[in-house]
Amino acid sequence: MQFKYDIIVVGAGHAGCEAAAAAAKLGSQVLLITPDMNKIAQMSCNPAVGGIAKGQIVREIDALGGRMGMITDATAIQFRMLNRSKGPAMWSPRAQSDRMRFMEAWREIVEHEPNLFLWQDSVRSLIIGQGAVAGVRTTLGVEFHARAVVLTTGTxxxxxxxxxxxxxxxxxxxxxxxxxxxxQLRDLGFRTDRMKTGTPARIDGRSVDFSLTTEQCGEEDHHRFSYMDTPRRVLRQRSCYSLYTNTECHDILRQELDRSPLYNGQIQSIGPRYCPSIETKIVTFADKDMHQLFLEPEGETSNEFYLNGFSSSLPWEVQIAALQAIPALRHVHIYRPGYAIEYDFFDPTQLRHTLETKLVKGLFFAGQINGTTGYEEAAGQGLIAGINAHMQCQAAGEFTLGRDEAYIGVLIDDLVNKGVDEPYRMFTSRAEYRILLRQDDADMRLTPKAEAIGLADCKRVELLREKTLLRDKLIDFAHKFSLKPELINPQLEAVGLLPLKQGIKLYDLLLRPQIGMNEICEMVPSFKRVIEEIPVTRRDEIVEAAEILIKYDGYIKRERAMADKINRLESIRLPQHVDYMQMQSLSTEARQKLTNIRPETIAQASRIPGVSPHDISILLVLCGR
Structure with missing residues (x-):
């Protein structure tokens, strides 16, 4: 008996779920294989989605018709918009999720998506012939055949x-x-290596003295992940709590470093630079007397807390002793200790921008198998791999995103062109076009692309058209409406600005950072009426979008022009006499690697892991471009 599908997705983590759901929605017959159907989209580490740059990726996934944003909104027990003190290009949404509800929501999607089928088993090998994948063989001895296979095997x-x-x-x-x-893939010529990641102990909240911590509440405004008109904050909202390690805790850890797999030679692979273990922190930052930790709830009603900042692979008894040296955790009980994990990954320079492998036609990689870390990075790759697997089966071309179109485009371009020498994590600093890639307008950038390939449904497209119409109506009103000094001067003086001596267009007034649309509408009845025409459920979102476009119009146009020209700068040569260590505008990692490698051109420099797009912009200034 032969079992045939268009696409087989191996692994039901965040990458696998997005890949399978997207391909099935586009019309392919998809088989999703997972060893445990009760752990679909398991939040293996932190029970949170989003964060700096990661939140932008989730907004992009949603704008493209993916599911992570909607599921996060439905299961969130806390929501915050990070980086509010900075400009809109840096705003990043983040949510704590109920870990069990998150998995349940994904399970419901994959079980009810037409064209998507499940099989509980493990894959032990691929069926490959004449340079193309043809299916998989499982541990149970079953052969499944398909025209494309997406590997999302995580750790x-x-x-x-x-x-x-x-x-x-x-x-x-x-x-x-x-x-x-x-x-099998190594024998076919694939380059593979090992990486390491880790996770902290899980804490019983009943054993924590929360009076010795600092509470961090969530936010209740209009922000969320999905652009769809779905309910938000439906679960009971819960707080996170911050606390600090101390010298007593550090001394206990330091005395046992010879038992740490990271320092006794037991672990040889490289871990994430930007999410180090507590052992690494006390060694790398030996001058620090304390490090901040966060207690993050795992669910709406659960007593289980994730101890962010205390990842460790030390023996369990050492972890407990060190934790008990922290006053708030003096009587701590843990559900399980932290641990490190090593796993195989494949050099992502062996991939095309579609995430198809160069060596085997029809074989796609997504997620940690490509050397990345994080649910969001995995989900973004899974979505692109699923779309392209479907398009290849239909001979319908390719779907890729540029660096000026999406953080997902930056992520994949970095992987394919630069490779990785440590687990890759997205940061806003990796994107040279941050003002173009804001979290507020991912739908404007990407939903038309999703509509073109059939991934955005009619409701999503209609919501985008309505948003665009209402947003542009606000901007048009601001261009045409003139304000008299006597009407606006009291407001200007109230915020410490000089009063006007003559009339001014509302648009020009809104260019001032201290003045916003909400303040203006209370003084201008005709403008208030335009705002009130916007549905209440979407009003704040659309007003914010219009205001950002007005205030940052010059910056947006300048960055757009830079994006249009950047391809002409690939042949610029770098001076060989430059002392990079004196260039403080570059990141520390970039200064070190540029000094050691001495690239001859901007193009070579851009392919060095650790040299970010921001660093490249600094080098362009150096070259007078």
Whole structure:
């Protein structure tokens, strides 16, 4: 008996779920294979979605018709917009989710999506012939055939967990590792290596003295992840709590460093630079007497807390002793200790921008198998891989995103062109066009692209058209309406601005950072009526979008012009006498790597891992461009 599908997706994590759901929605017959149907889209580490740059990726996933944003909104127990003190290009949404509800929501989607089928099993090898993938073989001995396969295996390929000196095979605690795929692909010529990540202990909230912590509440304004008109904050909202390590805690950890797999030679692979273990922190920042930690709830009613900032692979008894040295955790009880995990990944320079491998036609990689870290980065890759797997099956071309179109485009371009030498995490600093890639307008940038390939449904498209119409109506009114000095001067003086001596267009007044549309509408009845025509559920979102376009119009146009010209700058040569260590505008990592490697051109510099697009912009200034 032969089982045939258009596409097989291996692994039901965040990448696998987005890949399978997108391909199925586009019309392909998709089989999603997972070893545990009760852990679909498991939040293996932090029970949170979004954050700096990551939140922008989730907004882009939603704008393209993906599901992560809607599921996060439906399961959020706290929402915050980070970086509000900076400009809109830096605003980043972040939410705590109920971990169990998040998995339940994804399970409901994959079980009810037409064209999407599930199989509970592990894949031990691929079926490959004449340079193209043809299907998979499972541990149960079943062969499934397909024209495309998307591998989203997370940390399960050759997974090895480290609990101090104890090593246990597994891709996640209490879950077995996968063997066979790495070895098969290595024999075909794929370059593979090992990476390391880790996770902290889970805390019983009943054993925490919260009076010795600082509470961090969520926000209740209009912001959310999805552009769809869906309910928000439907679950009971919960607080996070901050606290600090101390010298006593550090001393306990320092005395046991020889038992840490990171420092006794047990772990050889490289971990994430920007999410270091507590052992790494006390060694790298030996002059620091304390490090900030966060207690983050795992669910709406759960007592389980994630201890952000205390990732560790030390023996469990050392972790407990160190935690008990922190006053708020003096009587701490843990559900399980932290641990490190090593796993196989493949050099992503072996991929095309579609995420199809160069060596095997029809084989796509997405997520941690490409050397990335984070749910959001994985989901973004999964969405692009799923779309392209479908388009290849239909001979319908390719779907890719440029660096000036999406953070997802930046992510994939970095992976394909630069490769990785440590787990890749997205930051706003990696994108040279941050003003173009704001979280507020991902729908404007990407939903028309999703509509063109059939991934955006009619409701999403109609919501975008309505938003565009109402936003542009506000901007047009601001261009045409003139304000008299006597009407606006009291407001200007109230915020410390000089009064006007003559009339001014509302548009020009809004260019001032201290004045916003909401303040103006209370003084200008005709403008208030225009705002009140916007549906209440979308009013704040649309007013904010219009105001951002007005206030940042000059910056947006300048960055757009830069994006249009950047391709002509690839042949610019770098002076060889430059002392990069004296260029403080460059990141520390960029100064070190540019000094060591001495690239001859801007293009070479851009492909060095750790040299960000922002660093490249600084080098362009150096070259007088």
């Amino acid at each position: 399960f390929l050759g997974g090895m967990m480290h609990f101090g000196e104890r090593m246990i095979e597994g891709g996640r605690i209490a879950e077995p590792a996968f063997h066979g795929i790495t070895e």
